[in-house]
Amino acid sequence: MANRIPAATLDPSGAQAVKDAAYAQVSWPINLAPSSVSYHSHGDVLIVGNELEARRAAQRLRLAGTLGTISLLINTPTPPDAQLDDAAEIYRATAQLPCHQARHARVSGYLGAFQVEIDPDDGTPGINLARACIQRDCFDLLLDLGSPALLDLQLPPPGYHAVSTGSEAYEEAIKVLPESIGEFEKPRYFQINHDICAHAGRGQSGCTRCLEVCPADAVKSVKRRIESWIEIDPHLCHGAGSCTSACPTGAIQYLLPQPQRQLDFVARLLGAYRQAGGVTPVVRFCDRAWLDQESMLAAPHVLDVPLEELGAAGMEHWLAAIADGAAEVRIQRHAGLPATLSALIDEQLGQTRALLVALGHDPRRIVVIGESDTERDAPARFNCLTARGDARGNDFSARKRDRLNAVIDHLADQGRPSERREPVPSGAPFGGIEVNEAACTLCMACVAVCPTPALAGGDDHSPRLSFREADCVQCGLCDNACPEDAITLISGFLADPEQRNATRVCKEEDAFACITCGKPFATASTVASIKAKLADHPYFAGEAMRRLEMCEDCRVKDVWRDMARNPDAQLKV
Incomplete structure:
Protein backbone atom coordinates (compact mmCIF):
# COMPACT_ATOMS: atom_id res chain seq x y z
CA MET A 1 0.00 0.00 0.00
CA ALA A 2 1.35 3.40 -0.96
CA ASN A 3 0.13 5.08 2.24
CA ARG A 4 1.45 2.46 4.65
CA ILE A 5 3.03 4.02 7.75
CA PRO A 6 5.89 2.10 9.38
CA ALA A 7 4.81 0.95 12.82
CA ALA A 8 7.97 2.41 14.36
CA THR A 9 6.83 5.91 13.39
CA LEU A 10 3.34 5.57 14.87
CA ASP A 11 2.55 6.95 18.29
CA PRO A 12 1.65 4.23 20.84
CA SER A 13 -2.08 4.80 20.51
CA GLY A 14 -1.85 4.65 16.72
CA ALA A 15 0.19 1.46 16.76
CA GLN A 16 -2.32 -0.14 19.13
CA ALA A 17 -5.14 0.97 16.85
CA VAL A 18 -3.50 -0.94 13.98
CA LYS A 19 -3.39 -4.10 16.10
CA ASP A 20 -6.99 -3.63 17.30
CA ALA A 21 -8.17 -3.13 13.72
CA ALA A 22 -6.55 -6.41 12.68
CA TYR A 23 -8.20 -8.37 15.50
CA ALA A 24 -11.54 -6.70 14.77
CA GLN A 25 -11.53 -8.23 11.28
CA VAL A 26 -10.36 -11.73 12.20
CA SER A 27 -11.86 -14.00 14.84
CA TRP A 28 -10.42 -17.18 16.31
CA PRO A 29 -12.57 -20.16 15.20
CA ILE A 30 -13.74 -21.08 18.70
CA ASN A 31 -17.23 -22.05 17.56
CA LEU A 32 -16.07 -25.21 15.80
CA ALA A 33 -16.76 -27.64 18.62
CA PRO A 34 -15.71 -31.26 18.07
CA SER A 35 -17.51 -34.27 19.47
CA SER A 36 -17.14 -34.98 23.16
CA VAL A 37 -16.40 -37.87 25.51
CA PRO A 187 -13.90 -32.45 23.81
CA ARG A 188 -12.58 -35.28 21.72
CA TYR A 189 -9.45 -33.41 20.75
CA PHE A 190 -8.22 -35.52 17.83
CA GLN A 191 -9.16 -37.63 14.88
CA ILE A 192 -6.95 -40.24 13.20
CA ASN A 193 -6.72 -41.12 9.52
CA HIS A 194 -5.16 -44.59 9.52
CA ASP A 195 -4.84 -44.57 5.71
CA ILE A 196 -1.92 -42.11 5.88
CA CYS A 197 -0.45 -43.21 9.21
CA ALA A 198 3.24 -44.14 8.90
CA HIS A 199 3.32 -46.24 12.09
CA ALA A 200 2.97 -49.67 10.47
CA GLY A 201 1.94 -51.40 7.29
CA ARG A 202 1.61 -55.02 6.17
CA GLY A 203 3.21 -56.27 9.35
CA GLN A 204 6.14 -53.84 9.20
CA SER A 205 6.99 -51.25 11.85
CA GLY A 206 7.63 -47.61 10.98
CA CYS A 207 7.15 -44.21 12.59
CA THR A 208 6.80 -43.96 16.40
CA ARG A 209 7.00 -40.18 16.81
CA CYS A 210 3.54 -39.76 18.37
CA LEU A 211 4.18 -42.55 20.89
CA GLU A 212 7.27 -40.77 22.18
CA VAL A 213 5.79 -37.33 22.87
CA CYS A 214 2.45 -37.83 24.68
CA PRO A 215 2.72 -36.53 28.29
CA ALA A 216 -0.52 -38.31 29.25
CA ASP A 217 0.39 -41.77 27.87
CA ALA A 218 -2.86 -41.65 25.88
CA VAL A 219 -1.31 -42.78 22.58
CA LYS A 220 -0.89 -46.53 22.14
CA SER A 221 0.17 -48.96 19.45
CA VAL A 222 -2.55 -51.62 19.33
CA LYS A 223 -2.20 -54.95 17.53
CA ARG A 224 -5.10 -55.72 15.20
CA ARG A 225 -4.62 -59.14 13.62
CA ILE A 226 -1.27 -58.77 11.82
CA GLU A 227 -1.31 -54.96 11.79
CA SER A 228 -0.49 -52.39 14.47
CA TRP A 229 -2.68 -49.30 14.78
CA ILE A 230 -2.19 -46.02 16.56
CA GLU A 231 -5.06 -45.35 18.94
CA ILE A 232 -5.65 -42.42 21.28
CA ASP A 233 -7.70 -42.97 24.41
CA PRO A 234 -9.99 -39.91 24.42
CA HIS A 235 -10.59 -40.28 28.17
CA LEU A 236 -6.86 -39.99 28.94
CA CYS A 237 -6.09 -37.36 26.30
CA HIS A 238 -5.59 -33.81 27.58
CA GLY A 239 -5.37 -32.25 24.13
CA ALA A 240 -1.72 -31.32 24.57
CA GLY A 241 -1.26 -31.38 20.80
CA SER A 242 2.19 -32.94 20.86
CA CYS A 243 1.19 -35.96 18.79
CA THR A 244 -0.31 -33.88 15.98
CA SER A 245 2.79 -31.66 15.83
CA ALA A 246 5.08 -34.69 15.79
CA CYS A 247 3.02 -36.60 13.18
CA PRO A 248 4.77 -36.06 9.82
CA THR A 249 1.86 -37.05 7.58
CA GLY A 250 -1.07 -35.38 9.35
CA ALA A 251 -2.66 -38.73 10.21
CA ILE A 252 -3.39 -37.33 13.69
CA GLN A 253 -5.29 -34.08 13.34
CA TYR A 254 -6.06 -31.59 16.08
CA LEU A 255 -9.66 -30.39 16.25
CA LEU A 256 -9.48 -27.27 18.48
CA PRO A 257 -9.33 -25.83 15.90
CA GLN A 258 -8.41 -27.85 12.83
CA PRO A 259 -4.88 -27.05 11.62
CA GLN A 260 -6.14 -25.58 8.34
CA ARG A 261 -8.37 -23.13 10.21
CA GLN A 262 -5.56 -22.21 12.56
CA LEU A 263 -3.27 -21.54 9.61
CA ASP A 264 -6.00 -19.53 7.93
CA PHE A 265 -6.53 -17.44 11.08
CA VAL A 266 -2.85 -16.47 11.24
CA ALA A 267 -2.70 -15.68 7.51
CA ARG A 268 -5.81 -13.49 7.65
CA LEU A 269 -4.64 -11.78 10.86
CA LEU A 270 -1.33 -10.83 9.25
CA GLY A 271 -3.13 -9.66 6.14
CA ALA A 272 -5.50 -7.47 8.17
CA TYR A 273 -2.55 -6.05 10.13
CA ARG A 274 -0.80 -5.02 6.92
CA GLN A 275 -4.03 -3.64 5.51
CA ALA A 276 -4.41 -1.43 8.59
CA GLY A 277 -0.95 0.02 8.01
CA GLY A 278 1.22 -2.14 10.25
CA VAL A 279 4.66 -3.49 9.32
CA THR A 280 7.13 -6.01 10.80
CA PRO A 281 4.55 -7.90 12.90
CA VAL A 282 5.70 -10.57 15.33
CA VAL A 283 3.48 -13.63 15.80
CA ARG A 284 3.48 -15.10 19.31
CA PHE A 285 2.18 -18.64 19.83
CA CYS A 286 1.06 -18.97 23.44
CA ASP A 287 -1.05 -21.13 25.72
CA ARG A 288 -4.60 -19.78 26.06
CA ALA A 289 -4.63 -20.57 29.79
CA TRP A 290 -1.62 -18.27 30.24
CA LEU A 291 -3.01 -15.59 27.95
CA ASP A 292 -4.67 -13.44 30.62
CA GLN A 293 -4.70 -9.70 31.20
CA GLU A 294 -0.96 -9.43 30.61
CA SER A 295 -1.56 -9.98 26.90
CA MET A 296 -3.44 -6.70 26.71
CA LEU A 297 -0.17 -5.00 27.64
CA ALA A 298 1.83 -6.71 24.90
CA ALA A 299 3.50 -4.42 22.37
CA PRO A 300 1.25 -3.43 19.46
CA HIS A 301 3.41 -5.26 16.93
CA VAL A 302 2.99 -8.61 18.77
CA LEU A 303 0.05 -10.62 17.41
CA ASP A 304 -1.06 -13.46 19.67
CA VAL A 305 -2.21 -16.89 18.53
CA PRO A 306 -4.03 -18.42 21.54
CA LEU A 307 -3.67 -22.21 21.60
CA GLU A 308 -5.53 -24.69 23.76
CA GLU A 309 -2.09 -26.19 24.39
CA LEU A 310 1.27 -24.92 23.21
CA GLY A 311 2.07 -28.25 21.57
CA ALA A 312 -0.82 -27.81 19.13
CA ALA A 313 1.41 -25.70 16.87
CA GLY A 314 4.69 -26.85 15.43
CA MET A 315 6.96 -26.53 12.43
CA GLU A 316 4.14 -26.24 9.90
CA HIS A 317 2.48 -23.33 11.76
CA TRP A 318 5.70 -21.48 12.58
CA LEU A 319 7.05 -21.57 9.02
CA ALA A 320 3.63 -20.71 7.58
CA ALA A 321 3.51 -17.57 9.72
CA ILE A 322 6.86 -16.44 8.27
CA ALA A 323 5.64 -17.23 4.75
CA ASP A 324 2.44 -15.28 5.36
CA GLY A 325 4.26 -12.10 6.38
CA ALA A 326 5.42 -12.34 9.99
CA ALA A 327 8.85 -10.82 10.55
CA GLU A 328 9.45 -13.21 13.45
CA VAL A 329 7.72 -16.01 15.33
CA ARG A 330 7.99 -16.34 19.11
CA ILE A 331 6.88 -19.42 21.01
CA GLN A 332 6.14 -18.51 24.63
CA ARG A 333 7.15 -21.29 26.99
CA HIS A 334 5.70 -21.13 30.51
CA ALA A 335 6.67 -22.69 33.83
CA GLY A 336 3.76 -25.13 33.89
CA LEU A 337 4.61 -26.71 30.52
CA PRO A 338 5.08 -30.51 30.83
CA ALA A 339 8.65 -31.63 30.22
CA THR A 340 7.59 -33.81 27.26
CA LEU A 341 5.98 -30.84 25.49
CA SER A 342 8.97 -28.64 26.25
CA ALA A 343 11.29 -31.25 24.73
CA LEU A 344 9.04 -31.55 21.67
CA ILE A 345 9.12 -27.79 21.11
CA ASP A 346 12.92 -27.82 21.33
CA GLU A 347 13.06 -30.69 18.86
CA GLN A 348 10.70 -29.01 16.42
CA LEU A 349 12.62 -25.75 16.79
CA GLY A 350 15.89 -27.48 15.93
CA GLN A 351 14.37 -29.04 12.82
CA THR A 352 12.69 -25.79 11.76
CA ARG A 353 15.86 -23.76 12.13
CA ALA A 354 17.80 -26.31 10.09
CA LEU A 355 15.28 -25.82 7.28
CA LEU A 356 15.53 -22.03 7.51
CA VAL A 357 19.32 -22.18 7.23
CA ALA A 358 19.12 -24.52 4.23
CA LEU A 359 16.55 -22.22 2.59
CA GLY A 360 18.82 -19.20 3.06
CA HIS A 361 17.10 -17.46 5.97
CA ASP A 362 18.24 -16.44 9.43
CA PRO A 363 17.21 -19.18 11.91
CA ARG A 364 16.56 -16.51 14.57
CA ARG A 365 13.31 -15.61 12.83
CA ILE A 366 11.78 -18.33 15.03
CA VAL A 367 12.65 -18.33 18.74
CA VAL A 368 11.39 -19.76 22.00
CA ILE A 369 10.99 -17.19 24.76
CA GLY A 370 10.27 -17.31 28.47
CA GLU A 371 7.77 -15.29 30.43
CA SER A 372 9.78 -12.08 30.27
CA ASP A 373 7.97 -8.99 28.96
CA THR A 374 11.25 -7.86 27.43
CA GLU A 375 11.54 -10.97 25.26
CA ARG A 376 7.87 -10.83 24.36
CA ASP A 377 7.81 -7.18 23.30
CA ALA A 378 11.23 -6.79 21.67
CA PRO A 379 11.09 -5.15 18.23
CA ALA A 380 11.48 -7.44 15.25
CA ARG A 381 15.08 -7.82 14.14
CA PHE A 382 14.19 -8.67 10.54
CA ASN A 383 12.04 -7.31 7.76
CA CYS A 384 9.09 -9.34 6.55
CA LEU A 385 9.39 -11.58 3.52
CA THR A 386 6.94 -11.10 0.68
CA ALA A 387 3.78 -12.76 1.94
CA ARG A 388 2.09 -15.50 0.01
CA GLY A 389 -0.91 -14.23 -1.92
CA ASP A 390 -3.93 -16.51 -1.88
CA ALA A 391 -1.75 -19.61 -1.57
CA ARG A 392 -2.25 -19.78 2.18
CA GLY A 393 -3.15 -22.48 4.67
CA ASN A 394 -6.86 -22.33 3.93
CA ASP A 395 -6.97 -25.23 1.48
CA PHE A 396 -8.98 -27.56 3.69
CA SER A 397 -8.53 -30.48 1.28
CA ALA A 398 -4.73 -30.37 1.38
CA ARG A 399 -2.77 -32.81 3.52
CA LYS A 400 -0.28 -31.66 6.12
CA ARG A 401 2.77 -32.53 4.02
CA ASP A 402 1.33 -30.76 0.98
CA ARG A 403 0.72 -27.63 3.04
CA LEU A 404 4.25 -27.75 4.46
CA ASN A 405 5.75 -28.28 0.99
CA ALA A 406 3.91 -25.20 -0.29
CA VAL A 407 5.37 -23.15 2.57
CA ILE A 408 8.87 -24.49 1.98
CA ASP A 409 8.66 -23.70 -1.75
CA HIS A 410 7.63 -20.11 -0.98
CA LEU A 411 10.47 -19.67 1.52
CA ALA A 412 12.90 -21.10 -1.04
CA ASP A 413 11.67 -18.55 -3.57
CA GLN A 414 12.27 -15.77 -1.01
CA GLY A 415 15.71 -16.99 0.03
CA ARG A 416 18.87 -18.52 -1.33
CA PRO A 417 18.35 -22.26 -1.01
CA SER A 418 21.34 -24.53 -0.75
CA GLU A 419 22.05 -26.69 -3.77
CA ARG A 420 23.26 -29.65 -1.72
CA ARG A 421 21.71 -31.90 0.88
CA GLU A 422 21.89 -30.18 4.26
CA PRO A 423 22.04 -32.03 7.59
CA VAL A 424 18.98 -32.06 9.86
CA PRO A 425 18.57 -33.18 13.49
CA SER A 426 18.05 -36.88 14.13
CA GLY A 427 14.44 -37.90 13.69
CA ALA A 428 13.51 -35.08 11.31
CA PRO A 429 10.97 -36.18 8.67
CA PHE A 430 13.13 -35.12 5.72
CA GLY A 431 15.39 -37.19 3.54
CA GLY A 432 15.62 -39.51 0.60
CA ILE A 433 16.35 -43.13 -0.25
CA GLU A 434 18.98 -45.05 -2.17
CA VAL A 435 17.93 -48.11 -4.14
CA ASN A 436 20.36 -50.89 -4.99
CA GLU A 437 19.30 -51.54 -8.58
CA ALA A 438 21.11 -54.85 -8.73
CA ALA A 439 19.17 -56.19 -5.73
CA CYS A 440 15.78 -54.58 -6.44
CA THR A 441 13.31 -56.87 -8.23
CA LEU A 442 10.54 -54.26 -8.54
CA CYS A 443 8.26 -56.34 -6.34
CA MET A 444 6.59 -53.09 -5.14
CA ALA A 445 6.48 -54.12 -1.48
CA CYS A 446 7.85 -50.66 -0.65
CA VAL A 447 5.12 -48.93 -2.66
CA ALA A 448 2.46 -50.97 -0.91
CA VAL A 449 3.49 -49.78 2.57
CA CYS A 450 4.43 -46.17 1.81
CA PRO A 451 1.85 -43.92 3.56
CA THR A 452 2.56 -40.96 1.26
CA PRO A 453 2.93 -40.54 -2.52
CA ALA A 454 6.73 -40.60 -2.13
CA LEU A 455 7.06 -44.03 -3.77
CA ALA A 456 5.16 -45.05 -6.87
CA GLY A 457 5.24 -47.92 -9.33
CA GLY A 458 4.69 -48.13 -13.06
CA ASP A 459 2.29 -50.51 -14.78
CA ASP A 460 2.39 -54.00 -16.24
CA HIS A 461 3.87 -52.70 -19.49
CA SER A 462 6.47 -50.37 -17.90
CA PRO A 463 7.62 -51.71 -14.51
CA ARG A 464 9.47 -49.02 -12.57
CA LEU A 465 10.03 -47.64 -9.08
CA SER A 466 9.95 -43.86 -8.77
CA PHE A 467 10.55 -41.56 -5.79
CA ARG A 468 9.64 -37.95 -4.91
CA GLU A 469 11.64 -36.66 -1.96
CA ALA A 470 9.24 -33.84 -1.01
CA ASP A 471 6.75 -36.48 0.18
CA CYS A 472 9.17 -38.70 2.14
CA VAL A 473 8.78 -38.59 5.93
CA GLN A 474 11.59 -41.07 6.70
CA CYS A 475 9.24 -43.52 8.45
CA GLY A 476 11.36 -46.52 7.40
CA LEU A 477 8.46 -48.71 6.27
CA CYS A 478 9.91 -49.13 2.78
CA ASP A 479 13.29 -50.16 4.17
CA ASN A 480 11.70 -52.67 6.55
CA ALA A 481 9.34 -54.11 3.94
CA CYS A 482 11.91 -54.66 1.17
CA PRO A 483 12.56 -58.42 0.92
CA GLU A 484 15.84 -57.85 -0.89
CA ASP A 485 17.27 -55.20 1.51
CA ALA A 486 17.66 -52.95 -1.51
CA ILE A 487 16.54 -49.68 0.13
CA THR A 488 18.60 -47.40 2.39
CA LEU A 489 17.26 -44.23 4.01
CA ILE A 490 19.23 -41.00 3.56
CA SER A 491 18.74 -38.28 6.15
CA GLY A 492 19.02 -34.62 5.15
CA PHE A 493 17.08 -31.81 3.54
CA LEU A 494 17.14 -30.75 -0.10
CA ALA A 495 16.29 -27.06 -0.10
CA ASP A 496 16.34 -26.62 -3.85
CA PRO A 497 12.68 -26.95 -4.98
CA GLU A 498 13.59 -28.46 -8.34
CA GLN A 499 15.55 -31.29 -6.73
CA ARG A 500 13.13 -31.87 -3.86
CA ASN A 501 9.97 -31.87 -5.95
CA ALA A 502 11.34 -33.87 -8.88
CA THR A 503 10.17 -37.44 -9.39
CA ARG A 504 13.13 -39.64 -10.23
CA VAL A 505 13.13 -43.21 -11.45
CA CYS A 506 15.06 -45.47 -9.06
CA LYS A 507 14.81 -48.57 -11.24
CA GLU A 508 13.09 -49.54 -14.47
CA GLU A 509 13.18 -52.63 -16.62
CA ASP A 510 11.20 -54.42 -19.29
CA ALA A 511 8.12 -56.39 -18.38
CA PHE A 512 8.19 -60.20 -18.45
CA ALA A 513 5.55 -61.62 -20.80
CA CYS A 514 3.59 -64.77 -20.01
CA ILE A 515 5.04 -67.69 -21.98
CA THR A 516 1.52 -68.87 -22.80
CA CYS A 517 -0.60 -65.82 -23.66
CA GLY A 518 2.04 -63.11 -23.97
CA LYS A 519 0.49 -60.87 -21.31
CA PRO A 520 3.06 -58.77 -19.36
CA PHE A 521 2.58 -59.54 -15.67
CA ALA A 522 5.89 -59.02 -13.83
CA THR A 523 9.52 -58.05 -14.34
CA ALA A 524 12.27 -60.37 -15.50
CA SER A 525 14.18 -59.90 -12.24
CA THR A 526 11.09 -60.72 -10.16
CA VAL A 527 10.47 -63.94 -12.07
CA ALA A 528 14.13 -64.93 -11.81
CA SER A 529 14.14 -64.26 -8.05
CA ILE A 530 11.00 -66.31 -7.46
CA LYS A 531 12.33 -69.22 -9.55
CA ALA A 532 15.54 -69.24 -7.53
CA LYS A 533 13.68 -69.23 -4.21
CA LEU A 534 11.24 -71.99 -5.25
CA ALA A 535 13.72 -74.18 -7.11
CA ASP A 536 13.49 -76.95 -4.50
CA HIS A 537 9.74 -76.69 -3.87
CA PRO A 538 7.99 -79.99 -4.81
CA TYR A 539 4.97 -78.19 -6.24
CA PHE A 540 7.20 -76.63 -8.93
CA ALA A 541 9.36 -79.69 -9.64
CA GLY A 542 10.18 -80.59 -13.23
CA GLU A 543 7.97 -79.10 -15.91
CA ALA A 544 5.85 -77.36 -13.25
CA MET A 545 8.60 -74.75 -12.93
CA ARG A 546 7.23 -73.31 -16.19
CA ARG A 547 4.18 -72.07 -14.26
CA LEU A 548 6.29 -69.39 -12.62
CA GLU A 549 6.70 -67.89 -16.09
CA MET A 550 2.94 -67.75 -16.61
CA CYS A 551 0.47 -65.05 -15.64
CA GLU A 552 -2.01 -65.81 -12.86
CA ASP A 553 -4.76 -66.93 -15.28
CA CYS A 554 -2.61 -69.24 -17.37
CA ARG A 555 -1.03 -70.72 -14.26
CA VAL A 556 -4.43 -71.83 -12.93
CA LYS A 557 -5.43 -73.26 -16.32
CA ASP A 558 -2.21 -75.23 -16.53
CA VAL A 559 -2.80 -76.73 -13.06
CA TRP A 560 -6.31 -77.87 -14.01
CA ARG A 561 -5.14 -79.34 -17.34
CA ASP A 562 -2.47 -81.33 -15.50
CA MET A 563 -5.03 -82.61 -13.00
CA ALA A 564 -7.35 -83.65 -15.83
CA ARG A 565 -4.58 -85.61 -17.49
CA ASN A 566 -3.41 -87.15 -14.23
CA PRO A 567 -6.26 -87.48 -11.65
CA ASP A 568 -3.85 -88.90 -9.06
CA ALA A 569 -2.18 -85.50 -8.99
CA GLN A 570 -5.23 -84.18 -7.17
CA LEU A 571 -4.09 -86.08 -4.09
CA LYS A 572 -0.95 -83.96 -3.99
CA VAL A 573 -2.76 -80.62 -3.95
Missing part, protein backbone atom coordinates in the same frame (compact mmCIF):
# COMPACT_ATOMS: atom_id res chain seq x y z
CA SER A 38 -18.26 -38.50 28.76
CA TYR A 39 -17.31 -39.49 32.31
CA HIS A 40 -19.70 -40.74 34.99
CA SER A 41 -18.65 -40.59 38.64
CA HIS A 42 -20.54 -41.90 41.70
CA GLY A 43 -17.95 -40.33 44.00
CA ASP A 44 -16.35 -43.57 45.22
CA VAL A 45 -12.82 -42.55 46.14
CA LEU A 46 -9.67 -44.54 46.97
CA ILE A 47 -7.00 -42.87 49.10
CA VAL A 48 -3.46 -44.23 48.83
CA GLY A 49 -0.54 -43.52 51.17
CA ASN A 50 0.61 -44.15 54.74
CA GLU A 51 -2.20 -44.99 57.16
CA LEU A 52 -2.21 -41.83 59.25
CA GLU A 53 -2.24 -39.39 56.35
CA ALA A 54 -4.72 -41.50 54.36
CA ARG A 55 -7.13 -41.59 57.31
CA ARG A 56 -6.62 -37.89 57.98
CA ALA A 57 -7.56 -37.08 54.36
CA ALA A 58 -10.52 -39.47 54.61
CA GLN A 59 -11.79 -37.68 57.72
CA ARG A 60 -11.65 -34.32 55.94
CA LEU A 61 -13.46 -35.69 52.91
CA ARG A 62 -16.15 -37.30 55.08
CA LEU A 63 -16.87 -33.92 56.59
CA ALA A 64 -17.77 -32.67 53.11
CA GLY A 65 -20.63 -35.20 53.15
CA THR A 66 -21.12 -35.40 49.36
CA LEU A 67 -18.81 -38.22 48.30
CA GLY A 68 -19.79 -41.85 47.89
CA THR A 69 -17.69 -44.50 49.59
CA ILE A 70 -14.14 -43.87 50.82
CA SER A 71 -11.61 -46.72 50.76
CA LEU A 72 -7.99 -46.84 51.90
CA LEU A 73 -4.91 -48.50 50.44
CA ILE A 74 -1.90 -48.40 52.77
CA ASN A 75 1.26 -48.87 50.73
CA THR A 76 3.87 -47.04 52.85
CA PRO A 77 4.58 -46.95 56.59
CA THR A 78 3.67 -43.89 58.64
CA PRO A 79 6.78 -41.70 59.05
CA PRO A 80 8.26 -41.79 62.58
CA ASP A 81 8.12 -37.98 62.79
CA ALA A 82 4.40 -37.77 61.88
CA GLN A 83 2.17 -35.45 63.89
CA LEU A 84 0.23 -37.81 66.20
CA ASP A 85 -1.73 -35.32 68.32
CA ASP A 86 -5.04 -36.15 66.66
CA ALA A 87 -4.21 -39.74 65.69
CA ALA A 88 -6.60 -41.42 68.13
CA GLU A 89 -9.54 -39.27 67.03
CA ILE A 90 -8.75 -39.83 63.35
CA TYR A 91 -8.62 -43.61 63.80
CA ARG A 92 -11.96 -43.65 65.64
CA ALA A 93 -13.62 -41.49 62.95
CA THR A 94 -12.40 -43.68 60.08
CA ALA A 95 -12.39 -47.12 61.73
CA GLN A 96 -15.27 -48.40 59.59
CA LEU A 97 -13.71 -47.55 56.24
CA PRO A 98 -12.52 -50.43 54.02
CA CYS A 99 -8.75 -50.62 54.39
CA HIS A 100 -6.19 -52.85 52.67
CA GLN A 101 -2.43 -52.99 52.87
CA ALA A 102 -0.21 -53.80 49.89
CA ARG A 103 3.19 -52.59 48.82
CA HIS A 104 2.51 -53.05 45.13
CA ALA A 105 -0.50 -51.87 43.16
CA ARG A 106 -1.28 -51.33 39.48
CA VAL A 107 -3.56 -48.47 38.43
CA SER A 108 -5.20 -47.76 35.09
CA GLY A 109 -8.23 -45.81 33.95
CA TYR A 110 -9.68 -42.36 34.50
CA LEU A 111 -12.48 -40.48 36.24
CA GLY A 112 -15.29 -42.95 36.96
CA ALA A 113 -13.29 -45.99 35.85
CA PHE A 114 -10.09 -46.49 37.87
CA GLN A 115 -8.97 -50.11 37.92
CA VAL A 116 -6.71 -50.90 40.90
CA GLU A 117 -5.15 -54.31 41.30
CA ILE A 118 -2.99 -55.23 44.30
CA ASP A 119 -0.49 -58.05 44.58
CA PRO A 120 -0.67 -59.80 47.96
CA ASP A 121 2.65 -60.50 49.65
CA ASP A 122 1.92 -64.24 49.81
CA GLY A 123 2.23 -64.59 46.02
CA THR A 124 -1.47 -65.31 45.37
CA PRO A 125 -3.12 -63.86 42.23
CA GLY A 126 -3.83 -60.14 42.07
CA ILE A 127 -6.98 -58.73 43.64
CA ASN A 128 -9.38 -56.20 42.16
CA LEU A 129 -9.37 -53.74 45.04
CA ALA A 130 -12.65 -52.04 44.12
CA ARG A 131 -14.42 -55.40 44.08
CA ALA A 132 -12.96 -56.24 47.49
CA CYS A 133 -13.81 -52.86 49.05
CA ILE A 134 -17.08 -51.65 47.51
CA GLN A 135 -18.32 -54.54 45.35
CA ARG A 136 -17.77 -52.57 42.16
CA ASP A 137 -15.28 -53.14 39.36
CA CYS A 138 -13.70 -49.72 39.67
CA PHE A 139 -13.25 -46.59 41.75
CA ASP A 140 -14.37 -43.20 40.49
CA LEU A 141 -11.63 -41.05 42.06
CA LEU A 142 -8.12 -41.61 43.34
CA LEU A 143 -6.19 -39.49 45.85
CA ASP A 144 -2.56 -40.61 45.83
CA LEU A 145 -0.54 -39.38 48.83
CA GLY A 146 2.27 -41.89 48.37
CA SER A 147 5.82 -41.29 47.28
CA PRO A 148 6.50 -42.27 44.59
CA ALA A 149 3.03 -41.90 43.07
CA LEU A 150 1.34 -44.93 41.54
CA LEU A 151 1.12 -43.15 38.18
CA ASP A 152 4.22 -41.34 36.96
CA LEU A 153 2.66 -39.10 34.31
CA GLN A 154 3.21 -35.44 33.49
CA LEU A 155 -0.50 -35.12 32.69
CA PRO A 156 -2.38 -37.66 34.86
CA PRO A 157 -5.90 -38.81 33.93
CA PRO A 158 -8.94 -36.82 35.09
CA GLY A 159 -9.96 -37.83 38.63
CA TYR A 160 -6.41 -38.78 39.70
CA HIS A 161 -4.70 -36.48 42.22
CA ALA A 162 -1.09 -37.24 43.18
CA VAL A 163 -0.25 -34.68 45.87
CA SER A 164 1.86 -34.23 48.99
CA THR A 165 0.14 -33.71 52.33
CA GLY A 166 0.03 -30.06 53.33
CA SER A 167 0.76 -28.68 49.86
CA GLU A 168 -1.46 -26.27 47.94
CA ALA A 169 -2.24 -29.08 45.50
CA TYR A 170 -3.39 -31.22 48.45
CA GLU A 171 -5.78 -28.53 49.67
CA GLU A 172 -7.08 -28.08 46.14
CA ALA A 173 -7.68 -31.84 45.79
CA ILE A 174 -9.58 -31.97 49.10
CA LYS A 175 -11.76 -29.17 47.72
CA VAL A 176 -12.25 -30.62 44.23
CA LEU A 177 -12.92 -34.28 45.05
CA PRO A 178 -16.38 -33.73 46.62
CA GLU A 179 -17.36 -31.80 43.50
CA SER A 180 -16.35 -34.65 41.17
CA ILE A 181 -19.68 -36.47 41.16
CA GLY A 182 -22.08 -36.76 38.24
CA GLU A 183 -21.75 -36.57 34.45
CA PHE A 184 -18.83 -34.73 32.90
CA GLU A 185 -17.86 -34.06 29.30
CA LYS A 186 -14.78 -32.84 27.51
